[in-house]
Amino acid sequence: MRVLRLAKESAVKARTQALNQLKAVLMSIDPDLRELLTGLSNPALVATCAALDVDDRGEAVFTMRLLARRVQHLSDEVKELTRRTNRAVRACRPQMLDLVGVGPDSAAVLLIAAGDNPDRLSDEASFAALCGVSPVEQSSGKTQRRRLNRGGNRQANAALYRVVMTRIRWDERTQKYLERRTAEGMSKREIIRCLKRYVAREL
Structure with a gap:
């Protein structure tokens, strides 16, 4: 692959x-x-x-x-x-291609990232960290917020981003989530971070 x-x-x-x-x-x-x-x-x-x-x-x-x-x-x-x-x-993993927005290229990148780091994959949270989509606390005083993780496998992170952007464009459930979170005051960048984390969990 x-x-x-x-x-x-x-x-x-x-x-x-x-x-x-x-x-x-x-x-x-x-x-x-x-x-x-x-x-x-x-x-x-x-x-x-x-x-x-x-x-x-x-x-x-x-x-x-x-x-x-x-x-x-x-x-x-x-x-x-x-x-x-x-x-x-x-x-290898045919069920990946049944997920919305996951094409062969993105699936291959994610499988390669996982295959290169089997010792780091103890659970779904560790896979998210490997892909650089685990949340990073950036709270200050009474302000509680999280930011994008700048670490992790950048190609895997980009693959998750492509999946999310495809879902935002074509998946009704994702579009409703985007609208709801936007109404709650979240920025699009924060929403994409949450969606990438969700996709990592799903994968």
């Missing part, structure tokens, strides 16, 4: 770089062709440039087609790596 994530992160980074290079080269081509391509969505731009006829159209157009086909190839790699990650997670 770890090597799949490593390969996917590399492919995503290379795809982003190739797409940025494609857009940079776009600025140097014939104005008529540039006007035709400007404003296209990324998928449409890549598909159109990959199908360009490069005969006698200069090095810039040839380079654009080359970069577009590189983006397509890397996108295929990302899809295949996602499928394999999904399969690996289902073979």
